[in-house]
Amino acid sequence: MPDTQPKRRGNRLGIWFFKALMKLAGLRGAYALLYPVCLHYACFDRSAVRSALPYLLRRFPDLNPLQRWWLAYQLFISQGKNLIDRHALVAGAVNFDTSISGCKQVAALSAAGQGFILLTSHVGNWQTVMHSLERLNKTVHLLMRPEENLALRAAVQVDTEASRIKIISPDQHLGGMVEVMQALEQGDIVSMMGDRTYGADSVEVNFLGESARFPYSAFHIAASAGCPVVVLLSSKTGVNAYSVNMADVLYPKLVRGQDRKVQLRDWVQQYADILENYLLAYPLQYFIFHDIWA
Amino acid sequence: MDKEIKLAEIREKLKVLLVDQLSLEDITPEEIEDDSELFGEGLGLDSLDAVEIVVILQRNFGMEVKDMEKSREVFRTIGTLADYVYSKTEA
Numbered sequence: 001m002p003d004t005q006p007k008r009r010g011n012r013l014g015i016w017f018f019k020a021l022m023k024l025a026g027l028r029g030a031y032a033l034l035y036p037v038c039l040h041y042a043c044f045d046r047s048a049v050r051s052a053l054p055y056l057l058r059r060f061p062d063l064n065p066l067q068r069w070w071l072a073y074q075l076f077i078s079q080g081k082n083l084i085d086r087h088a089l090v091a092g093a094v095n096f097d098t099s100i101s102g103c104k105q106v107a108a109l110s111a112a113g114q115g116f117i118l119l120t121s122h123v124g125n126w127q128t129v130m131h132s133l134e135r136l137n138k139t140v141h142l143l144m145r146p147e148e149n150l151a152l153r154a155a156v157q158v159d160t161e162a163s164r165i166k167i168i169s170p171d172q173h174l175g176g177m178v179e180v181m182q183a184l185e186q187g188d189i190v191s192m193m194g195d196r197t198y199g200a201d202s203v204e205v206n207f208l209g210e211s212a213r214f215p216y217s218a219f220h221i222a223a224s225a226g227c228p229v230v231v232l233l234s235s236k237t238g239v240n241a242y243s244v245n246m247a248d249v250l251y252p253k254l255v256r257g258q259d260r261k262v263q264l265r266d267w268v269q270q271y272a273d274i275l276e277n278y279l280l281a282y283p284l285q286y287f288i289f290h291d292i293w294a
Numbered sequence: 295m296d297k298e299i300k301l302a303e304i305r306e307k308l309k310v311l312l313v314d315q316l317s318l319e320d321i322t323p324e325e326i327e328d329d330s331e332l333f334g335e336g337l338g339l340d341s342l343d344a345v346e347i348v349v350i351l352q353r354n355f356g357m358e359v360k361d362m363e364k365s366r367e368v369f370r371t372i373g374t375l376a377d378y379v380y381s382k383t384e385a
Binding site: 170177180181182186217221225256 | 340341344346349358359360366
């Protein structure tokens with residue numbers, strides 16, 4: 001699927017049906033409908049299965065095509081549950097039980113007035129996790145194109161007066177970098193995506209046994225601003241339970257006189273290793289339907 | 295007159311800092327024109343270089359990022375950058 005125009009699946013009637021079922025039968029009822037719907041996509045939507053394969057081929061290199069198809073089906077169900085959870089959150093239908101590891105050190109950074117970069121990935125349901133950041137009592141600035149993540153805007157209040165979640169668009173002057181630095185200076189959180197370039201400058205790192213391209217701007221900004229990078233990972237661990245991991249905090253530094261890109265690559269590799277380790281434990285929570293290894 | 299001397303000093307200092315901190319290899323401070331565009335055509339800097347310029351302004355001129363509300367005009371050339379630094383530090 002192309003970067004700019006991802007294929008949208010599911011029509012309004014279908015989404016309405018899922019929402020209605022959620023109201024009538026709760027999360028489990030809505031989840032039950034996922035199995036036949038995802039089976040339909042797994043059997044008849046070849047582009048959907050194809051988009052899941054780049055990841056599955058690297059994460060499960062020894063499986064045969066049928067086994068990989070089965071995992072693609074499982075991955076669709078897993079993502080479907082995350083999408084339903086998002087709607088449940090917006091509707092206020094469910095209180096998700098979220099356990100957070102690394103909360104203390106992040107709370108300490110916040111309490112000290114330290115701005116930091118929150119590096120997110122396509123793992124778990126980071127949009128829903130944004131809710132749990134409210135307890136930090138900090139403004140979170142999302143570096144993303146406003147139109148890019150409609151799901152997030154549906155899940156959490158963004159850019160309203162009451163909301164503490166704001167958007168910095170990379171399309172504005174200087175890629176929004178002045179605004180990013182401003183946010184960090186005032187002790188806010190800047191959230192960026194770490195595992196897909198979306199056209200940004202990138203480096204090649206080893207990820208799941210092969211060379212993949214990851215963006216490095218988060219580490220460049222952090223090194224320049226003298227702030228840490230907190231790696232945010234999350235996964236759905238039960239019907240209404242999520243676990244959030246913010247235990248890995250990196251403090252990028254760049255030595256002057258040495259190749260900047262080579263140094264940044266080392267920091268990005270550290271992040272890629274953290275993500276890879278996480279995927280060993282939660283393989284069906286990675287929703288990267290794009291070939292980042294290409 | 296005093297203002298012009300100060301502005302010239304700021305411009306020269308900015309040129310040296312840019313070449314040094316951004317590791318610009320193909321150009322010397324003397325070769326940078328006051329009205330050369332910093333981004334795109336001109337010096338060809340990118341958005342991540344803007345981060346470094348912000349840090350240069352913070353560390354060397356004591357400026358805060360919240361002062362840089364008009365970044366589109368301020369970050370255009372060495373001249374506009376110097377004018378801005380002057381307006382915030384000397385005026």
